[in-house]
Amino acid sequence: MGEAYRLVTYIMAGFAVVYVALEIVLNLNEVDNDTSNIILFEAAKDKLFFIPFGLGAIMGHLFLGVKTDYFGLGDGLPVIILFSLAAIMTLIGFKVPFKKPVWFLSILLILGLFYGHLFWSMNF
Incomplete structure (x- = not known):
């Protein structure tokens, strides 16, 4: 290894x-206004509002591991669920126009952080 x-x-x-x-x-x-943070923020405010959730999930996965596997989802299922949630959010973003304020994107980021921490943890 x-x-x-x-x-x-x-x-x-x-x-x-x-x-x-x-x-x-x-x-x-x-x-x-061509830096990656501005481009990602503008994309998230438009149709790709899964970006804050996905980034939060990656941060929770990498940096907030837990010692026990609370939900027993294994290694692959949390990734499949995350991909499915991102696909659903993308479909909603393209089919249902609605305003995505900063507080909404912040909530998605925090929810993604919890998802990465609890469901997709590295199990330290």
Whole structure:
């Protein structure tokens, strides 16, 4: 497990470095409002309101693990449920136009955080 673990760690660190470099380039260019946070926020306010929920679930999964598996969902089922919820939210976003204020997106982020923590936990 040691070599594979190290390889995954290097790949993830590489993704982080590339992301930070991209953000620096986007902040320094001449185009206004083209950073990833603004693009994601605008997409979430429009039709892709699953983005805060998905990001919250990933944060809860990675950083808020629990020692016991409360719900016994296994490894694959929480990912399938998360994908299904994102697909449903995407369909709603494209079919039902409604205003998505910041408080609504914040609630989705918090719900995703709880989902990632309780249902998709890394079980430390």
